[in-house]
Amino acid sequence: MTGGGKSALASWRRKRRSGQRGGAVKSVLLFLAGLAALAAAALGVGGWLGYRAATEPGPASDAVIVLLPHGSAVSTIAQQLEDEGVIKHPEIFIAAVRIRGVQGEIKAGEYEIPARSSVMEIIDQLMEGKSILHYFTAPEGLTTAQIIRLLNADEVLEGEVTLEPGEGELLPETFAYTRGETRDGLLRRMMKDQDALLDEIWDERAMELPFSTQGEAIILASIVEKETGVPEERARIAAVFVNRLKRGMRLESDPTIIYGLTEGEPLGRGLRVSELRKETPYNTYIIRGLPPTPIANPGAASIKAVLNPADTDDIFFVADGTGGHVFSSTLREHNANVAKWRTIERQRKGRQ
Known part of the structure; x- marks a missing residue:
């Protein structure tokens, strides 16, 4: 091919590439024009002006709590949002929901709409459904x-x-x-x-516990729950009661007596000697074994403590004056601990 022919061919290729780029640009412009037309038709306010209205900060100067009932139509929600002062124009909200095609994704619930939220931001929040x-x-x-x-x-x-x-x-x-x-x-x-x-922890329970059912575990856990408010003590309190049950000893738990007297309501005073001797199905100073039902609703920690009690020979405990308890494995030690507690009680009464 002559030099002139090559030049003509190169010129033709440049024009073709230029035409392709021009066509791509025209396609993009047509697409944007279509979006503008769609926005204008849906928002009814003139294309990008409608988009601007949907994205500008809202009128609320503070966060607003809005409760959207189940089954509310988009128009009803829009009117409610205007009534609550979080949007200015309900028609903008309705048009924005429709142009995004999310009519079925607006979730009912209770929402805290942040101050100055735009229509688009509010729609996003209602679609996420993150209620208060x-x-x-x-x-x-x-x-x-x-x-x-x-x-x-x-x-x-x-x-x-x-x-x-x-x-x-x-x-x-x-x-x-x-x-x-x-x-x-x-x-x-x-x-x-x-x-x-x-169901999660039952199979991991300790071996040779003196009970065989989950119901019995809850009964004992409720007693542990009422005996101490110190988290670190639960497993050791549980061990005391487990050891006493294994030896055939009575549990001798004051909270069980109170439950038998008041069904768990606060007694408001100390137990009387006559109440310690009063025969009820819950008086563990009289009955052997567990009472017929739990005496409260135990928390997870007390249930776990009963299923895996501390490894100890303790069979007694008494208050130590600090909110916790002191433990012992013999009656002699226990009596000495009780004497200390009585001294603390007398000193406290003397200061009152």
Whole structure:
């Protein structure tokens, strides 16, 4: 091919590449124009002005709590958001939801909308469905009746308590929940959590325990729970009761007597000698073995302590004056410890 022919061919190729690039640019421009037209049609406010309106900061100067009921239409939500002062124009919210195609992804719930949130940011938050979390705490060692009273006093939970869980069937802990959860629902969670815990740890229990069922373990764990508020003592308190059961000794636990007198409500005073001798199914100064039911709802730590008690020969314990207990393996040691405790009690009364 002559030099002139090569030059003409090169010129033709440059024009072709230039035309391809021009076509790509035209395609991009057409695509952007289409987006603008779609935005204009959906937002009804003129293309990118509509997009700008949906992304600019909202009118709320402070965070606002908004509760969106289940089954609310997008238009209803938009009107509610305007009424709450977090958006200015409901039609912008409706159009933005539709242009994004997320009508079915807006979740009901209770939301804290941050100050100055834009329409787009609010939509993102409602799509994530991260509702405000509330918390209910059932402390360890409460009776079932006491936990139900706390549930009834909670102002966020809904519905009446219709379930009737037995004593010791609940696992006390702190539960996170969203507005709309029922009191029965939380009770079911407590019961399921206890079942799940027992299923998890039962096979890892110590050998030769003086009980054979999960129900008996909960009874003993409830006594341990009521005997000490010191976490480090639970396994050793459990060991004392396990050792006494193995030897056929009575448990002699004051909290069991109180439960037999008041069904677990605070006595408000010390036990009387007549009450120590009063015959009830729960008086472990009189009965041998375990009482017929738990005396409270034990926490996970007390249940674990009963299934794996400390390795010790202790069969006695008494208060030490600091909130804990002193332990002993012989009656002689125990009597000496009791004498020390009586001295502490007298000194305290003398200072009152």
